Amino acid sequence: xxxxxxxxxxxxxxxxxxxxxxxxxxxxxxxxxxxxxxxxxxxxxxxxxxxxxxxxxxxxxxxxxxxxxxxxxxxxxxxxxxxxxxxxxxxxxxxxxxxxxxxxxxxxxxxxxxxxxxxxxxxxxxxxxxxxxxxxxxxxxxxxxxxxxxxxxxxxxxxxxxxxxxxxxxxxxxxxxxxxxxxxxxxxxxxxxxxxxxxxxxxxxxxxxxxxxxxxxxxxxxxxxxxxxxxxxxxxxxxxxxxxxxxxxxxxx
Amino acid sequence: xxxxxxxxxxxxxxxxxxxxxxxxxxxxxxxxxxxxxxxxxxxxxxxxxxxxxxxxxxxxxxxxxxxxxxxxxxxxxxxxxxxxxxxxxxxxxxxxxxxxxxxxxxxxxxxxxxxxxxxxxxxxxxxxxxxxxxxxxxxxxxxxxxxxxxxxxxxxxxxxxxxxxxxxxxxxxxxxxxxxxxxxxxxxxxxxxxxxxxxxxxxxxxxxxxxxxxxxxxxxxxxxxxxxxxxxxxxxxxxxxxxxxxxxxxxxxxxxxxxxxxxxxxxxxxxxxxxxxxxxxxxxxxxxxxxxxxxxxxxxxxxxxxxxxxxxxxxxxxxxxxxxxxxxxxxxxxxxxxxxxxxxxxxxxxxxxxxxxxxxxxxxxxxxxxxxxxxxxxxxxxxxxxxxxxxxxxxxxxxxxxxxxxxxxxxxxxxxxxxxxxxxxxxxxxxxxxxxxxxxxxxxxxxxxxxxxxxxxxxxxxxxxxxxxxxxxxxxxxxxxxxxxxxxxxxxxxxxxxxxxxxxxxxxxxxxxxxxxx
Numbered sequence: 145x146x147x148x149x150x151x152x153x154x155x156x157x158x159x160x161x162x163x164x165x166x167x168x169x170x171x172x173x174x175x176x177x178x179x180x181x182x183x184x185x186x187x188x189x190x191x192x193x194x195x196x197x198x199x200x201x202x203x204x205x206x207x208x209x210x211x212x213x214x215x216x217x218x219x220x221x222x223x224x225x226x227x228x229x230x231x232x233x234x235x236x237x238x239x240x241x242x243x244x245x246x247x248x249x250x251x252x253x254x255x256x257x258x259x260x261x262x263x264x265x266x267x268x269x270x271x272x273x274x275x276x277x278x279x280x281x282x283x284x285x286x287x288x289x290x291x292x293x294x295x296x297x298x299x300x301x302x303x304x305x306x307x308x309x310x311x312x313x314x315x316x317x318x319x320x321x322x323x324x325x326x327x328x329x330x331x332x333x334x335x336x337x338x339x340x341x342x343x344x345x346x347x348x349x350x351x352x353x354x355x356x357x358x359x360x361x362x363x364x365x366x367x368x369x370x371x372x373x374x375x376x377x378x379x380x381x382x383x384x385x386x387x388x389x390x391x392x393x394x395x396x397x
Numbered sequence: 398x399x400x401x402x403x404x405x406x407x408x409x410x411x412x413x414x415x416x417x418x419x420x421x422x423x424x425x426x427x428x429x430x431x432x433x434x435x436x437x438x439x440x441x442x443x444x445x446x447x448x449x450x451x452x453x454x455x456x457x458x459x460x461x462x463x464x465x466x467x468x469x470x471x472x473x474x475x476x477x478x479x480x481x482x483x484x485x486x487x488x489x490x491x492x493x494x495x496x497x498x499x500x501x502x503x504x505x506x507x508x509x510x511x512x513x514x515x516x517x518x519x520x521x522x523x524x525x526x527x528x529x530x531x532x533x534x535x536x537x538x539x540x541x542x543x544x545x546x547x548x549x550x551x552x553x554x555x556x557x558x559x560x561x562x563x564x565x566x567x568x569x570x571x572x573x574x575x576x577x578x579x580x581x582x583x584x585x586x587x588x589x590x591x592x593x594x595x596x597x598x599x600x601x602x603x604x605x606x607x608x609x610x611x612x613x614x615x616x617x618x619x620x621x622x623x624x625x626x627x628x629x630x631x632x633x634x635x636x637x638x639x640x641x642x643x644x645x646x647x648x649x650x651x652x653x654x655x656x657x658x659x660x661x662x663x664x665x666x667x668x669x670x671x672x673x674x675x676x677x678x679x680x681x682x683x684x685x686x687x688x689x690x691x692x693x694x695x696x697x698x699x700x701x702x703x704x705x706x707x708x709x710x711x712x713x714x715x716x717x718x719x720x721x722x723x724x725x726x727x728x729x730x731x732x733x734x735x736x737x738x739x740x741x742x743x744x745x746x747x748x749x750x751x752x753x754x755x756x757x758x759x760x761x762x763x764x765x766x767x768x769x770x771x772x773x774x775x776x777x778x779x780x781x782x783x784x785x786x787x788x789x790x791x792x793x794x795x796x797x798x799x800x801x802x803x804x805x806x807x808x809x810x811x812x813x814x815x816x817x818x819x820x821x822x823x824x825x826x827x828x829x830x831x832x833x834x835x836x837x838x839x840x841x842x843x844x845x846x847x848x849x850x851x852x853x854x855x856x857x858x859x860x861x862x863x864x865x866x867x868x869x870x871x872x873x874x875x876x877x878x879x880x881x882x883x884x885x886x887x888x889x890x891x892x893x894x895x896x897x898x899x900x901x902x903x904x905x906x907x908x909x910x911x912x913x914x915x
Contacts, residue, residue: 166817167817168816206817264584264585299667375778
C-alpha cells in the first residue's frame with residue numbers, strides 16, 4: 145500500500161470521511177427547549193471542528209449543568225501522507241541473547257543501569273516494568289539480562305541522590321521514569337536531572353534515558369537527555385537502545 | 398455461608414494459624430518500640446494543632462525539641478506534661494512555641510512529679526479519645542437519620558488537588574450514585590514526615606490529607622447525605638510516614654474508611670519495614686476505636702506481579718492484614734481487605750480465573766467488607782475494550798458478593814477521569830447490578846470444576862508461602878522480594894531514624910487507653 149497521496153477517514157466506504165467523537169458541554173439537558181439548545185450547541189462545535197454534515201447520535205444530561213454527546217460526522221479535511229513525519233527508530237530491537245553478547249564484546253564487563261522515579265513522582269509502575277525481572281508486555285525486564293546489572297532506587301528519589309548513586313555504581317546509563325505531569329512536573333524534573341548530570345559528570349556522564357506516557361519523544365535534546373521513551377515501550381527496546389548508544393559512543397571515543 | 402468452592406476447613410484454619418505465627422514476632426517489635434509519628438499522634442490526640450510560620454506543625458516542633466533533650470525513648474508524654482505543670486503553661490501550643498525557641502528545659506520526671514505528669518497527660522489525651530468516641534456515635538446517628546446504602550458500595554475517587562474543587566465533584570459523584578468518596582492524596586505525601594496544615598488548593602495528582610481538608614469534606618458530605626437520604630462515606634489514606642497521625646485526625650474528623658495496609662508503604666513507597674509495622678499497629682488501634690473500616694492494598698501487588706502467578710501472595714497478605722488488624726482490635730466488619738481484577742484478558746479463561754480468586758477471598762473472609770479493585774494494568778487506551786473489561790469486573794464483583802466496588806474508568810491510565818468517564822462508569826455498574834445483581838445467589842461452580850479447583854490451588858499455594866515466611870521470618874521474606882517482586886531489607890528504606898526502642902518506664906497515654914479498650 146502506498147504511503148503517499150491523499151486520504152480521508154474511512155467509515156465504511158473509501159473516502160466517506162466519517163469520524164466519531166464524544167465530548168461534554170457545560171449546558172443543561174432538562175426540558176425540551178434546553179435539549180434542543182444543547183444539541184444545537186454540540187452541532188455548532190462539530191461544524192467548527194470540520195464535521196459537515198454532523199449528527200448527534202446520543203445526548204445525555206449529567207447532573208443539572210452538563211450534557212454528554214456522541215457525534216458522528218463527515219470531515220472535510222484531507223490527510224496528505226507525503227507530509228507525515230515520523231521519528232524512525234535509529235536502532236534495531238535485539239533478542240536478549242544478542243544484547244548480552246554485544247555488551248560482553250563491547251564492554252568486557254556488565255553494563256550498569258541505575259533507575260529511579262525522581263521528584264515527587266511515586267509511580268514506579270513504568271520503571272519497574274522496564275527494570276524488574278518480571279518485565280512488561282510478555283518481555284522480561286532488564287534484571288533478566290545476564291550482562292546488565294540493575295540498581296532500582298525506587299520512587300521519589302532526589303536528583304542529588306541519583307547523581308551520587310550513579311557515580312558510586314559507575315553507571316553506564318541512568319533510567320528515569322516520570323508519570324506525574326501536573327504543572328509539567330515531568331519536564332522540570334527532567335531538566336533538573338539532566339543539568340545535575342551535565343555539571344556533575346561533564347563529558348563522562350552516563351547515558352540519560354527518560355520514559356513516561358506524556359513525553360514528546362523528539363524533545364530529548366531540549367531536555368538535555370539522550371533518549372526519551374513513551375507509552376508502550378518494552379524492556380527489549382530499552383536494552384537494545386542502550387547497546388546501540390554505548391557502541392556508537394565507543395566508536396566516537 | 399456454605400462453601401461454593403469446597404474449601405477444606407482444616408486448610409483454611411492452618412492458613413490463619415500460619416499467618417498469626419508469621420505476624421507475632423512483628424507485633425512484639427511494635428509493642429516494644431515507638432516512632433516519632435506515634436509520639437506526634439499522642440500530641441494530636443491531646444489537641445495540639447497548627448503550624449509555625451514555615452508551615453511545620455507544632456507537633457513536629459515539640460516532639461523534635463523533646464527528642465533533642467530527653468530523647469523519645471520514654472515517650473513524649475512524661476517530659477511534655479511535666480514541662481506543662483512545672484512551667485505553668487496554659488496549653489500545648491504555648492509550650493510548643495517556647496520549646497521551638499529553645500526556652501524549655503525538658504526532663505524525665507520521677508516519683509510524685511512523674512505521677513502528676515502521667516495523670517495530666519492521660520487527661521489531655523482522653524479528651525481526644527472522647528472526641529473520637531463522640532464522632533463514632535455521630536456517624537451512627539447520621540446513618541440512622543439518613544440510611545445505610547446496600548452493598549456493594551460504589552466507591553469513587555476525586556483528586557483535583559484543590560479541596561474546594563474536590564467538594565463539588567464529590568457531591569456530584571454522590572448524587573450520581575457513589576456511596577463512598579475517596580480523596581486521593583497528593584503524590585509524595587506518603588514520604589513527608591509531617592502532616593500539612595490547613596485547607597490546601599495545590600497538590601500533585603491528588604489533594605493533601607490535612608485535618609482541615611478532612612473537616613471540610615466531611616461537612617460537605619454530611620449535607621449531601623441529608624439531601625440524598627443516604628450516608629455517604631469518606632475515605633482517605635492512613636499510610637506513609639505519618640500513618641498514626643493521619644489515623645488520629647481521621648478519627649477526630651469522622652472519616653469512615655482509611656486505606657491502611659500492613660505492607661504497602663514498605664513495598665511501594667520504600668518506607669522502612671519496622672517503622673511501618675509500629676506505625677501500623679498504633680493507627681489500627683485508633684481505627685478500631687473510631688469505627689473506621691480499613692482498606693488494605695493487595696490490589697497493588699498485582700500491578701507489578703502477574704495476577705495469576707502471584708494470586709496467592711494476595712491471599713497471604715490478606716491473612717497477614719487480618720491477623721495484624723484483629724490483633725490491634727479491629728472487628729471483622731472493619732477489615733476491608735483488598736484485591737483486584739488484573740488478569741491479562743488475552744489469556745484463556747481469564748474471567749473464570751478472576752471468579753475463582755474473588756470467590757476464594759469471599760469465602761475466606763465471610764464477614765469482611767471486601768474491597769474489589771477494577772482493572773488498571775490491562776487498560777490499554779482502547780477505551781471501548783476498557784469499558785467492556787470494566788463491565789466484566791462489575792459482573793465478577795456482583796457474582797462473588799464483593800462489598801465495595803471501586804468503579805473502573807475506561808480512560809484509566811490516560812488522564813484523570815473526565816466528568817463523562819465517571820458518568821459512563823456509573824452507568825456501567827448500574828446496568829450490571831440491575832441485570833445480574835442476584836446472579837451470585839444462583840452461581841454454583843462445579844465443586845470439581847475449573848473455578849473451584851483453581852481456588853483450592855491458590856489457597857494451597859498460600860499455605861505453602863505462609864509456611865516459608867514462617868520459617869524465614871516475615872521481615873526476611875519482605876527483604877527477599879516475596880511481595881510485589883520488590884526487595885525491601887529491614888534496615889533500609891525511609892523513616893528508620895524515627896524508630897526508637899521503648900525504654901524502661903515508657904509512657905504513652907493513648908496506647909494505655911487503646912490497649913485497655915480491647
